[in-house]
Amino acid sequence: MATVLPLNAQLTAFQVFLPVQGKEYEFGLHNVPSPEEAGKVSLRNAKLDCKLELRMLLEGFEHVLQERMKQSLDVATFVEEFKDILDRIVQAQPQVVLPPASFYARIVAEIEAIGWEHVAWISPQLTTLHLCFFDVAGREHIVHVNLPPDYPEKQPLATADLPIAVELRWGPDGTMNAILSQFQLAAERFQDFWANMEDIDKHVWVMEPEHPSRANCFRRIALGGHCSLSITVNPLSPRSIPEYRFFGSDALISPIRKRMDSCMSHWYVMDRLLRINLEDVLELTFPCPQDTDQDDISANCIICYNYRLPHGTGDWVSKEGLVPDRVCDNGSCGRPFHSACLVEWLRAIPTTRQSFDVLFGSCPCCSHPIMVKCTSG
Missing domain, CATH: 3.30.40.10 (Zinc/RING finger domain, C3HC4 (zinc finger))
Structure with a gap:
């Protein structure tokens, strides 16, 4: 049963202790109508004062509470309504299955085996880790690992910013060291891909994506005159001809597109960076941010002055x-x-x-x- 304690002699403020599903929740109720108004005025203007845990549980249900407060003419009625809402919310919460003690001992032992310097972050429950390593070019990579309670019998979920996802090979003897090794090996496959993408990001005006990750194979490159070129690069063969599409006025784009279509014989796959091959075939030098007029590059819609419209549909x-x-x-x-x-x-x-x-x-x-x-x- 709920405990309702008055906080003042006027009986306009209360502290409530509410037992729900074997746990007690506490909240304050202020600006309650005076006893003279009881049964005549609802609690619509009353204020709830909840602690963080209770606020998080009630997130998304504030409108329901407000509606119940409007309908309640006294504190007792509202407390019962509150209990009903909270009981339903708590019942709907997913049950957390804690791993056995052996799980934690194993995780600590595996981390010590690979070295704590490879741990960028770890959750208090030891079920989520961010493992880090550096590739041969000195790039730092983060592997996000989620461990199930029955690890290592069940395969963990591991992801990283790679252009092609790693299909984790797992067996009964799997360890975090095996996870790290597989991602290190995968990263070596993309060294030339990242070198080419970093060269593009450094030397040309990239319109999209604004903040590319190492998984992004797409770039939209400014050509000037409000024209642009989008390319999608093959991460396993980054110096080969990419998928491409031009954007802009036909009067400006048509001759550039014709050069692209007719000069593929000039493409030197192995001994040139992708950017150099593109500039050579197109017979131009891509604009760079340092020496290009922003107005000449801008791809914002001239009507709404924005680049993106939310909830759009279409190819792009x-x-x-x-x-x-x-x-x-x-x-x-x-x-x-x-x-x-x-x-x-x-x-x-x-x-x-x-x-x-x-x-x-x-x-x-x-x-x-x-x-x-x-x-x-």
Whole structure:
């Protein structure tokens, strides 16, 4: 049964001790209506004061509590409602299975075998570890390891920022040293890949991703004139011809695309960096941030001034949203737009014409004729 203790003589503040599922939770209740108002005014303006553990349990259910407070006309009624809510939340919590004592002894022994210098972080329960190592080029790598309670009988989950995931080989004699060794061996396969990607990141203006990880095989490279080149590199053969796609005004992109398609015989796979091969085939030097005008590079939509629209759909969507996918065909303009922004803009202009699902109008920047497909009339 709950214990409700008054904190003042006016009976407008209480401390409540609530037993739920064999555990006692404590919370304060303030700004309670006075006894004269009891049964007439709800607790809608009362304030809850919960400790951290209880606040975390109630996270996401605050609106339910507020609704119950509005409906409760006295403290006793609300405490019963609170108990009902908390009982349901606690029952829904996943049960934590603690490993046996032998588990902890084994983990400590295995860490000592590989050396504590290889442990970047470890959870208090010893069930999650971040193991670190350096490859031959001096790059630091972190392996995230989650250990099941019945480790090592059950295989752990191990991941790292590698362009190709490691398929962990595991057996009854598996150890953390075996995990570390397999990731070290895998990292050696990608030394040339990382060397080429680091060269690109250092010498050219990379538009995407903003903060590439060592697992990213994709780069979107600025070409100038609001044009860009996206490449997806084969991590096992990083100097070979990548998958590529050009973005920008057709007037500017067409000659560059033709050079790319017709000059593949100039590609020297083994003895040149990927960036050098690309520049040689395209007969240009990629802009770098140090000597390039930001306005010439910017890929932000000229209408909304943002690069990404949340919850987009299409070929070029990431978890952050849709990037500009339409450009002005005027070679001296070439400004980028989100199709959705351009549709809204053109529909607001009286001179815009529509034929079936295509809008015809003028570029918001230079007034050059522009068209965009819309989803509805």
